[in-house]
Each structure stands twice: as C-alpha cells, then as structure tokens.
Amino acid sequence: MAVGETKKATYTIPVGPIHPALKEPVQLVLEVDGEKVVNTDVRAGQVHRSIEWLGMNRNNPVQTIYLAERICGICNICHPFCLVMAIEQAANIAVPDRAEYIRVIAAEMERIHSHMLWAGVAAHEIGFDTVFYFTWRVREEIMDLIEYVFGNRVTKAALQFGGVRRDITAEQLPRIRQSLEYYKNIFEQLRRIFLEDKTVQARTRNVGVLSTEDALKLVTVGPSTRASGVPKDVRQDQPYSAYADLDIKAITPDIITGMVVGDVYDRIVVRLLEVKQSVEIIEECIEKMPEGPTMSEPKMPRLLRLLTAAEGEGVARVEAPRGEDIHYVRLEAGQETMSTWKVRAPTYANLMAVPTILKGMQIADVPITFASLDPCMSCTNRIAITDRATRRTSVLDYEELHRLSVEKTKELQR
C-alpha cells in the first residue's frame, strides 16, 4: 500500500529533543504509518544560547570572535572567519595576503576533520563500528596536525580582524606535508570501504533522496545540495580570501559514479571527494603562500578604537564543512558592540529538507538519513514513542533505536 493511502491511524514518534543520530539537541516529530515515515516536523531551539544577542549587547567585536568560535565546536574557524570578513568589510580593514592563505589552510584542515568525523558517525549509524573506529583513527592525524600548527586540537583562536594570530613557519611545512601524504595514501582504502562495500551500498543507495529541484527550492546548502547535483560551493561561486586565487570546482557525485541520485550514498561520495580536494587545496596554499606580515593592525587598543569609530555594514559567506555560512554585521559609530549581528549556519537551511528526505523512509533508516545531512546539533540518548490512540508514552532509548538500525544491516547481509 502506498504511503498516505492507509486508513489505519498513524503514530507520532517524537525523536529527541535529544537526538539519536547526532551531536546536539533537535526534535523531530515523526508521523509514522507502521514502519514508514509519513510526515516530519522539525522543532529547533533547544540549544538556543542567544549568541547573537551577546554579540549585540555584551561583547565588543574582538571578544565576539571568541564567542563566534563557540557557536559550533567543529566549525570554529568558519564562524569567526565569516565574522571577521563581514567586519573587515564594514570597517574597511585590509588583510595581508599571507594571512588570507593561512586562513584558508585552517579552514581546509577543519573540513578534513569534520568530514572524517561525519564518516565515522555515518558508519556507526548503520552498525559498522569497525569502520567507525577506523575513520576516527584516520581523523586523529589531522587533529594532531591542527594541534601542531595552531596550538590546539579544537578551538584554535587563530583569527583576528585584519589577519591571523599565528604564522605558519618554514620549519612546520615538512610536518604538514607528511600529514597530507598520509591522507593521500589512505584515500584509496577509504574509497573502497565506503563506496564499494555492498552493505554500505544497500543501506545508503536510494535512501533519503533529495531531488535536484527540491534541493533548490528548499535552499539546501553544502554537500547536501551538491549531492543532489547542484554545483553550488561558495569557494567556487563567490570565492573569498585566498580561494579567489585558487581554481576550485564544486564536487558533485557524478564525477565518480556518472549519475546523480541525491541519496545518502551520493552524500558520502561528495564528502569523501572533498577530503581529497581539501588536501590538494592545502598543498597548493603552502606552495603559493606569499611572504609578509600576518596582521595589518597588531596593536589591540588601536584596533578596538578603529572598530568603535567604524560605521558600515558587511555580509560575508564562507563554505563551512556543512555548507554555506553567512554573517551579516552592522556597525554604528561610537558603539562598542555590533549594532546588528545575524548568523546563519548551514544546518539552519538544511533542516528544512528533513521532512522531504525522511518521507517514505523506514524508522530504521531515520538515523542514517538524518545524519547524512550532517546536522550540527548535540546528543543525548532517548526517544519517546507516544501511542496516539491510548496516549501511552513508552520511551525508546538510543540503544534501542541503534539496535533497530544494526539489525537492518544484519538482515541485509544475510
């Protein structure tokens, strides 16, 4: 029987606010007919921390850089990157060329670690824990490199208005090249695991399909839209910083598979190829990086005075690992804080596609399908199932949902 034709009562399954698949809270209210998802409602806001308000009322712009880093643990370069570019436009601050290249290197390292993290989570969601351990082991290499270059594994505090706070020295280059070699050598192995394995294919092909048209209408961004065949990438379309010097091409799945389906498998293809692309971008950047200063205004009091006196607005966009990130900033003369600060992270746009990609899916496919958008929200571990007829609520915890997903994989392997 086709979805929606049934006369049986549908059930509502609230998934979250604490979510099974990923890292931060969001609530998906699934309406299910037996095993099939008929409709989904997304309820966000459980981790709303009023960060924009703090940037407009409490912090001066320099303090806000560190606040912006904490919008997202993983995108701790993308958000401040976007913020500094918007304010540099508003206050007309120049950036030395060397700093532009270091910013791009930092952003690409972040992309490698984010995509590797996602690949591990995806493998875990379909019950492939050996692959999960393997990819996270592979991810450690880039984490070590980030720590070596920027001094910290996660929050790097690398950016400042008009430049970066840390240079990359000539002595550091051999160590960087060594890590890039590591990723080039291991790429073939990753490709075989994720793209040729029959079980991965069975669990991801034709699952969570987002058509090209829907991707465009629902304004999805990043790997999720590229997997649907839309060649949209800020680094290619409206290149900022040192990306403007590089010839970057948006990656769509047909490069490897020759076709676009727009399913979970295609999202894996895109992310995997982007890891390879990031390695190449970092290599190119360290080749081309010009000599020179890394900051245009190293004196903090003078920088703060300049920012307080500035009047203007700026809008900057960055291709974060999950897609296009945008910050809009308005500065008013004489005001220490920003007058307006609007942040839109990529998941904000991608969440709107959730009802579409979950429609018609089985409950056991929900974790991997939702995870395939790489939504950036956090996680604890329970799901409540409400029986609409009896109003009885039973709680299905994360382990139970995960068990369902793993069982489906095992069934397919038989």
Next chain:
Amino acid sequence: MERLSPQAIIDSFRKELGGGFVNGWVYEREVAVKKNKFRSLWVEVKKDAFRDAVKHVFSLQEYPHFVIISSSDLGGEVELIYHFTVYYGHHLEELSLGIRVKLPKSDLSIPTITDLIPGAIFMERETQEMMGVKVVDIPDGRRLFISEDVPEGVYPWRKDETGPQKLLRVLPGREPKRADKKG
C-alpha cells in the same frame, strides 16, 4: 538566461519597480593576490514593491538562492534585509544581493515569500518571533527557536521596551552591565 552585470541588475530593479525603488549600489572589494573582485549588490525598496522585487530576482535566475533575513532595530523603524545569491554554479560569477525594506514600528508587517521560495519558512518564523514583524499569510506561524515559556510580546532583537531586558537576571554579587555609551 542572459547574465547581467552588477550595475545592470541594479538598473533592472530600478526599471522594474519604478517608484517602489529607493536606491541601489554595488559593493566591490579586491581579494587576495590575484585581486579578483568580491561583489555584493544592495537594493532598497518600498514595502509595497517588496513582493515585486523578490519576483524580479526570479528573472535573474530560475532558482535564486535565498540565504537569510537579517533585521535591525533602527529606533523608529525596523530594517529587514532579504539576502539572496544569484548566478551560483559558476566560478567567480556569483553575486550576493540584499533586498532592503524599512518598516515603520506602527505597521510591522511584511508579506510572506514562502509561496515563491518554500525554503524561506524558517527565516520568516525566526523574524516573526525575534523581531516582532508579522509575516502576513505565513503557512506556519509557530515559534521556531524561542521556547514556549517566554512571554508574548518580548522580541530579543528589539532595542526598545519590547526587548528582553526585563527577563534578564543579574546574578547576586554582580553588577548589571552599563548601557553602551552612545556618540
């Protein structure tokens, strides 16, 4: 579809909207070593011409990408900027396009654009709850981010008496933050 130059796009808005067009300009900045141009366009329109302006964006590209609505409290009025991008998918050709519309505080309402762009729903819901701008004909007017226990009539992005200041609690032993010195 033929691609227009940034200035031609501004001119096409002026021609299309007539008296509804307030002003428009092109922002340019050279980036990195090769000095390629980073460009954004700004168009300000009157409220009556707002829907026509959004429709006109569709004549530039079949599916213009809608990014976000940013809003600023300017005292007597609220400024909304609808951020779009057009001509994506090609190296160095994409342009950011901000459509700016100012609403007096006496009549804070704006028509929905979800019939044109279904993916605008989150942005409209957010603007409605954060800035208190009524989106007329919005298909789903529930709150998006603000939790249900926040009272009605409090709008976090406002800088007037409807702002969230009265909900702030200063922890014992801490000084409340002084108001920003203006001018």
